[in-house]
Structure formats: C-alpha cells, structure tokens
Amino acid sequence: MRIPARAMLACSALALGLAAWQAASAQQGAPEAAQASSTEDAVPNGGRRWWSPGEGGIFPQRLDYRNDRGNLRLFNRDGAFSTRGHPFFEPIGTNGRACVSCHQPADGMSLSVQTIRERWAETSGQDPIFAAIDGSNCPSLPQADPASHSLLLQRGLFRVGLPWPPKDPWGEGSIVPEFTLEVVRDPGGCNTDSRFGLNSANPMASVYRRPRVVANLPYTVHRNFGIGPFVGKTGEPALRDPENGQPVNMNIMADARTATLATQAIDASITHLELLGGLNADQISQINAFEAQLYAAQVHDNRAGNLLLGEGGRYIGPENLANGTVGVLGNNTTRWVFPLDESWAAPQPGLTEGENAMRASIFRGQQIFHFRTFWISDSMHLNTVGLGNPVKRTCATCHGMHMTGLDTANGWMDIGTTTLPWAREVPLNPWTEERELMPLFRITCRADVPPHPFYGRVFYTQDPGRALISGKCNDVGTIVMQQFRGMAGRAPYFSNGSAANMRELIDFYDRRYNIQYSEAEKVDLENFLGTL
Amino acid sequence: MTGRIFAAAAATGMVLSSQAATARDLAFIACPIVQDTVSVPCWLAQYEGETYYMGVQSDVSAPFTPPWLGHMALVEGTPDANGTRICGGIVLEPVKVSVMLEMAPECDTLLMADPDYVLPFEPRRPPGPSGGQLAFTYPAPPPPPQPPFAARSFEIYFPFDGGVNFQTPNALQAVLGYANAVSATRLEVRGARAAVRLTDGTVVEERQGLAELRARSVGRMFEGLVPSVQDVAVTYSDEPQTGDWQQRRVTITVTP
Numbered sequence: 045m046r047i048p049a050r051a052m053l054a055c056s057a058l059a060l061g062l063a064a065w066q067a068a069s070a071q072q073g074a075p076e077a078a079q080a081s082s083t084e085d086a087v088p089n090g091g092r093r094w095w096s097p098g099e100g101g102i103f104p105q106r107l108d109y110r111n112d113r114g115n116l117r118l119f120n121r122d123g124a125f126s127t128r129g130h131p132f133f134e135p136i137g138t139n140g141r142a143c144v145s146c147h148q149p150a151d152g153m154s155l156s157v158q159t160i161r162e163r164w165a166e167t168s169g170q171d172p173i174f175a176a177i178d179g180s181n182c183p184s185l186p187q188a189d190p191a192s193h194s195l196l197l198q199r200g201l202f203r204v205g206l207p208w209p210p211k212d213p214w215g216e217g218s219i220v221p222e223f224t225l226e227v228v229r230d231p232g233g234c235n236t237d238s239r240f241g242l243n244s245a246n247p248m249a250s251v252y253r254r255p256r257v258v259a260n261l262p263y264t265v266h267r268n269f270g271i272g273p274f275v276g277k278t279g280e281p282a283l284r285d286p287e288n289g290q291p292v293n294m295n296i297m298a299d300a301r302t303a304t305l306a307t308q309a310i311d312a313s314i315t316h317l318e319l320l321g322g323l324n325a326d327q328i329s330q331i332n333a334f335e336a337q338l339y340a341a342q343v344h345d346n347r348a349g350n351l352l353l354g355e356g357g358r359y360i361g362p363e364n365l366a367n368g369t370v371g372v373l374g375n376n377t378t379r380w381v382f383p384l385d386e387s388w389a390a391p392q393p394g395l396t397e398g399e400n401a402m403r404a405s406i407f408r409g410q411q412i413f414h415f416r417t418f419w420i421s422d423s424m425h426l427n428t429v430g431l432g433n434p435v436k437r438t439c440a441t442c443h444g445m446h447m448t449g450l451d452t453a454n455g456w457m458d459i460g461t462t463t464l465p466w467a468r469e470v471p472l473n474p475w476t477e478e479r480e481l482m483p484l485f486r487i488t489c490r491a492d493v494p495p496h497p498f499y500g501r502v503f504y505t506q507d508p509g510r511a512l513i514s515g516k517c518n519d520v521g522t523i524v525m526q527q528f529r530g531m532a533g534r535a536p537y538f539s540n541g542s543a544a545n546m547r548e549l550i551d552f553y554d555r556r557y558n559i560q561y562s563e564a565e566k567v568d569l570e571n572f573l574g575t576l
Numbered sequence: 577m578t579g580r581i582f583a584a585a586a587a588t589g590m591v592l593s594s595q596a597a598t599a600r601d602l603a604f605i606a607c608p609i610v611q612d613t614v615s616v617p618c619w620l621a622q623y624e625g626e627t628y629y630m631g632v633q634s635d636v637s638a639p640f641t642p643p644w645l646g647h648m649a650l651v652e653g654t655p656d657a658n659g660t661r662i663c664g665g666i667v668l669e670p671v672k673v674s675v676m677l678e679m680a681p682e683c684d685t686l687l688m689a690d691p692d693y694v695l696p697f698e699p700r701r702p703p704g705p706s707g708g709q710l711a712f713t714y715p716a717p718p719p720p721p722q723p724p725f726a727a728r729s730f731e732i733y734f735p736f737d738g739g740v741n742f743q744t745p746n747a748l749q750a751v752l753g754y755a756n757a758v759s760a761t762r763l764e765v766r767g768a769r770a771a772v773r774l775t776d777g778t779v780v781e782e783r784q785g786l787a788e789l790r791a792r793s794v795g796r797m798f799e800g801l802v803p804s805v806q807d808v809a810v811t812y813s814d815e816p817q818t819g820d821w822q823q824r825r826v827t828i829t830v831t832p
Binding site: 214272273274276277278279280281284289375376377378379380414415417419421422427428429430431432433434435436437438440492494495497498500 | 619635740741748800801
C-alpha cells in the first residue's frame with residue numbers, strides 16, 4: 045500500500061490559479077508614486093473617519109484617530125503614500141468595495157459595529173459593505189430590508205461561505221469529514237437556501253465572522269518560533285507557501301484556511317470584492333507590501349494621557365511595534381508578552397493624580413494578564429497539547445507571543461466562543477420574543493472516530509471554525525485568535541462578535557473558566573487592554 | 577526513583593512509608609485526580625485503595641504528559657521501591673499515562689491546595705511565565721551518519737488509543753535527519769496496535785483500525801520532506817500485540 049510523496053504541497057491549486065490570473069489579467073496602470081514624505085495634515089477626506097473606496101488622497105506616515113478610550117495611531121513604516129490607484133484602496137471588484145471598506149484605519153484596520161451602523165444610516169444601506177454576497181445574512185434575501193443585514197448591523201459579522209465537504213488542500217477532491225453537519229437553526233436562511241445552502245447544487249456552509257485586523261501583520265505571518273513542517277499542536281502537516289514550498293504559520297484567517305497574504309488577497313478579491321478577473325501579480329505585490337509595513341496601536345488614553353510617556357513605554361504605540369522583535373515567545377521573564385515595567389507605572393511628572401492612578405491601574409492589569417492564575421479547562425488544542433486538563437496557568441499562556449498576544453502558531457483552539465454550552469445564546473422562554481441571530485449546527489462525530497474530547501459525539505455550534513476546513517471532529521469550534529492591538533477601535537470581539545465590548549470579553553473568560561475576578565481586577569484588565 | 581527526588585526527600589523531610597512498597601509494575605485504569613499546591617498542581621490516581629503520584633504540570637517538553645479530568649486514564653508505572661510520596665501519592669517512575677478517549681464526567685476531582693504543603697522539588701516550570709526556556713531539554717540530535725550507510729529502523733510511540741499528536745513531530749526528527757543524510761531511496765512505515773494486560777488481569781485492546789491510521793498519518797508526514805524518496809510505503813498489522821507501551825508504535829525503516 046503506498047501513498048504518493050508530493051513535492052509541492054498545499055495550495056498547489058491556488059498557485060496554478062494565481063498564474064492563470066496573472067496571465068489573464070490586463071495590467072492596470074501603476075499607482076501613483078507616493079507624493080508626500082511629510083504629510084502631517086493629510087488626513088483623507090477632510091479628516092473624516094470613513095475611507096471610501098477610490099477617494100484617493102495621501103495616507104500619511106502617522107495618522108491618529110480618536111475612539112472611546114483615546115487615540116489609535118496608524119504608522120506606515122515606509123512613509124506616506126498616495127492611495128490613488130492602489131489596489132487596497134480602489135474599488136477593483138464589481139460591487140464597489142475596496143479592501144479598505146472592511147479594513148478601516150480608524151477601526152484599527154478592522155471594522156467596528158459602530159462604523160457599520162453609521163454607514164447604514166448615512167447611506168440608507170447603499171454602502172458597498174452591505175453587498176449581498178457577504179454583507180447580508182444571505183444574498184437571496186431582500187437587500188433593502190435592514191433585517192437582511194442583521195448579523196452585520198448587530199454583531200459586525202460578514203458571511204463566509206465555505207464548501208462542504210471541505211476541499212482537500214493537499215490534492216484533488218474533497219475531504220471525507222469526520223462528522224455530519226446538520227442545520228438546527230438558520231435565522232439568516234442561507235444554510236437552508238436552495239442556491240447557497242448545504243443542500244444546494246454547490247453545497248456551502250455559511251458562517252458569520254468579524255473582519256480580521258490588517259495591521260502589525262509581520263507578527264501574524266512570521267516564520268519564526270513554532271513554525272515548521274508540522275502543526276505544533278496536532279502534528280499534522282502545516283500548509284506551505286505555494287511560491288516556495290516553505291511551511292507557514294496559518295495564523296491569517298480565523299479558520300487557518302489560507303497560507304499566505306498573497307493567497308488571502310486572491311481569495312478575498314473574489315469572495316468579498318467579487319473581482320471576477322482576479323488580481324494581477326502587481327496588485328498582489330502592492331497589497332502585500334502595504335500590509336507588511338503598516339502598524340496600528342493606541343498611543344493616548346483618555347484617562348492616563350500620553351501612553352508613550354516615560355521610560356517604560358516601550359511596548360506602546362505602533363512605532364515600537366515596527367521596531368519590535370517579531371515571532372518570539374513572550375510568556376517568560378526574559379521578554380514578556382507586553383513588556384510594561386514598573387517604571388512605566390511610576391508617577392510621571394506633569395500628569396495629574398488621576399492620570400497617574402490610571403497608569404497604575406493599567407500596570408496592574410498587565411500583571412494580572414501575566415501572573416493571575418486560573419484553571420483553564422476543556423479547551424481543545426490547549427489542554428490537549430501536553431499541559432493536562434485542567435491546567436493552572438494565566439492569560440499569557442495562550443496569548444503568549446511577544447507584542448501582540450497572539451497564540452503560538454499554528455494557533456487554532458476552542459475556548460467555547462462559538463460552541464454550546466459556552467457560546468452566547470439568546471435564552472428561550474415564554475416571556476421573550478427575542479431570537480438568536482446566529483445559525484446553529486448539530487455536529488455528530490462518526491462512530492469510527494473518537495468523540496470530541498470535551499463535547500462528546502453529538503454537540504452544537506454556531507460556527508465549526510477550523511473543522512469546516514479540516515473536516516476533523518476535534519477541530520469543531522476551534523478558531524485562530526485575534527491579536528490584541530488596536531482593540532479600542534474595533535469592537536465587538538471574538539470571531540462571532542459575541543462580546544460587545546471589553547468588559548463582556550473579560551466576563552466571558554470569567555464565566556468560562558470560573559476565574560472569579562474581582563471587580564477591581566476586571567477594571568484593571570480592561571484598562572490594560574484598552575492601551576494596546 | 578531519580579536521584580533528584582531522593583535529594584529532595586532528604587532536604588525536605590519528605591514522607592517515606594514505613595513499609596516499602598513492592599516494586600512491581602502496575603497497569604490500571606482510573607480517574608486522574610488533580611491535587612493543587614501553592615505552585616503547580618500534582619496529578620494523582622488511586623488503585624486498590626492506594627494513591628499514586630504520576631507527575632506535575634509542566635510544559636510541552638516534559639516527559640510526563642498530564643491526563644485530563646473528564647476522562648479516565650490508563651496508568652502504567654512502577655511504584656517507588658521505598659514508597660516515596662509526593663502530594664500524598666506513592667511515586668510512579670517510570671510512568672506512562674494515556675487518556676482514555678470516551679468521556680467520563682465522573683472524573684472531576686480537583687483537590688484544593690494545602691497551603692502548608694511544599695513540593696519536594698522546584699518545579700521546572702511555574703504556573704506563570706517561564707524563565708525563558710522549556711522546562712526540559714530535548715535530546716541532542718545524533719551525529720551525522722557515516723558511510724557505509726545501512727538500512728535503519730526507528731520507532732515512534734503513541735499513547736494508548738492515540739495517533740499522531742503534538743509529540744510526534746519531535747519524535748520524527750531523527751528519522752528525517754537520517755533519511756536526508758543518507759539520501760534515502762525508500763521509506764516504509766509499519767503501523768501496529770496493542771493490547772495491555774492490566775494488573776487485575778483484564779486485557780484492553782486499542783481500537784480497531786488504529787494500526788492503519790497510525791501508519792497512514794505518519795506516512796503522510798514525510799510528504800515533501802525527503803526529496804530522494806518518491807513513495808512512502810505504508811503497511812500495518814491490526815492484530816493487537818499484548819505488551820507494554822512499546823507495542824503502541826509505528827516502525828519506520830529507512831533504506832539508503
């Protein structure tokens with residue numbers, strides 16, 4: 045019995061597709077060269093927060109935006125540039141969107157639900173972000189009705205339609221899943237839709253997820269600590285870069301389905317921009333070059349003042365991210381995840397008593413993040429990787445990578461954000477008419493594979509996560525976590541937007557792991573997260 | 577029993593039982609028990625009225641892999657001949673612990689820490705941030721092989737009923753190193769599954785089909801990593817071999 049040894053592995057189909065697109069696509073005019081190296085007041089569109097596709101203008105090297113907690117700064121390491129003609133900023137698809145539509149600078153290069161609601165109000169739902177393809181609960185719904193966009197308007201979620209069963213990333217055909225996927229609840233209607241659903245001619249599972257952050261990406265796509273031919277948590281082969289065959293860290297998407305920023309751009313141009321002809325090589329290069337040098341982080345706190353002040357602020361702000369060490373573990377006493385030291389918390393001359401008190405709270409929050417132990421239990425790809433169940437550890441155990449708090453790649457894991465009994469669900473009772481917005485799937489692991497270690501053989505999820513790509517029972521509900529930077533600008537949180545704000549995020553962990561945070565600890569943690 | 581624990585016992589007055597236990601191997605299935613301490617938690621299991629110590633929480637580099645509450649565990653170990661106890665349990669060393677696949681909600685015992693109890697050794701990894709390195713050092717890779725090269729077999733072991741996991745890639749490094757050093761022309765992966773005779777005489781078998789699953793999944797791990805090999809041969813025998821943990825394996829033969 046033999047199995048073939050393939051020299052070029054994952055994404056070979058994508059690589060071929062890329063070559064075809066490159067050949068087929070007409071070369072578009074090269075974008076304007078960056079026209080300004082010093083553009084201190086070149087805020088696009090007269091200083092408005094919203095960046096419209098194709099509006100042109102200069103993206104300065106530094107650009108600050110206000111949010112509820114203070115100021116977020118964007119930092120282009122390579123300097124200011126003109127966005128005119130740049131494929132990240134131009135509506136190159138057929139639905140009027142650009143990449144920037146859903147990766148807005150003021151929102152930390154994601155898209156907050158506040159911004160989404162403002163766009164609906166300002167455009168009467170005509171903004172391209174509400175495009176039927178993924179900006180509505182299902183393309184088949186009446187698009188003028190705000191109820192058809194409820195997941196986007198209420199939770200900030202875009203539809204992600206994935207083939208079921210999954211395509212085999214290592215060859216032709218499909219994976220034989222280890223579980224059956226049944227639709228139990230489908231308020232958006234797409235999973236039962238005759239054209240887009242699981243029983244359609246092209247069976248698809250529709251899940252709803254937040255846009256990922258397009259900033260600080262060198263930390264996301266690094267090929268340093270933990271990156272090798274195999275996924276460190278499971279031993280399975282890691283995806284590889286179709287251009288050079290090297291293993292990648294699989295941290296870009298929530299379900300780790302894409303290998304590189306190039307393959308992600310290709311995928312997104314089709315599924316989100318509806319770019320029928322595909323990106324050409326120059327466009328991919330421009331998009332990836334922009335993404336590789338853009339950093340975003342908070343620099344000012346409403347109650348603590350200038351976060352860069354003093355000796356200890358070397359973890360704060362995008363410039364320090366641009367100069368930081370990429371792809372190294374931080375959950376240790378020699379480096380730290382967020383290296384805020386006591387000198388930062390020491391009273392600073394020139395600050396008010398209240399501002400210094402806030403800095404002390406932020407420092408305590410960082411200490412809680414690194415040192416406050418609790419019992420982490422029943423979490424797939426954490427408790428199952430040699431630590432035991434439960435494991436007495438801290439926030440930094442999972443959020444361990446230096447400067448961003450990302451997980452060690454390859455990092456999908458399940459803390460229950462999408463899977464019952466932990467996922468947020470509207471309670472059903474005779475006294476409420478409110479109904480849950482999220483779909484619900486029943487997962488039944490096949491009899492010839494082991495049951496899920498913590499959920500058993502039959503369980504329920506709003507989003508199977510990585511399992512929609514791998515087909516593995518153990519991967520159901522596993523999600524690649526998001527970085528911590530720029531959080532203040534991009535609520536809600538978790539891949540399904542189930543935490544409306546930072547307090548709800550902290551409360552989820554408190555309930556999930558019975559941490560029993562005190563109110564003071566929650567306040568300190570929230571203040572800390574708000575500075576990142 | 578390691579010298580490390582003996583030294584710790586002498587230094588701390590660790591409890592030694594008045595009646596030395598018989599150094600016979602034990603194999604039993606039981607609920608694991610977590611005994612918290614002011615530092616890292618201990619992992620215990622009980623068998624025939626006695627409590628045994630399996631190890632402490634550490635990190636992924638540790639030779640002891642803690643089991644899971646919510647599941648029973650197969651414990652295979654040798655009780656310390658002197659009856660040395662840690663966290664109240666007789667030390668099992670060496671010890672292999674496998675998580676049983678089916679859920680067992682009755683396995684839920686988490687004992688709170690006795691604030692006066694001090695582990696008789698300094699844990700290599702505290703429950704918070706590390707000291708900047710893994711708790712344990714992986715063995716150094718062997719020196720490059722010298723010609724004439726010969727066919728060589730390597731064995732990769734698994735927990736009971738387990739397949740490829742987080743430990744497999746590290747175990748595979750020696751195979752990959754040798755295969756590439758000798759420009760292997762052939763790789764054969766042979767899978768096996770095992771049965772264990774428990775101390776009470778019961779024989780438990782690993783699940784059917786596991787030999788093939790192990791062989792195929794390990795074989796797939798070589799894809800693209802040994803350029804001189806065009807095909808990886810996968811064979812298996814699903815007839816369970818009764819024995820200890822060394823029967824739960826794949827054997828990889830590298831032919832130059």
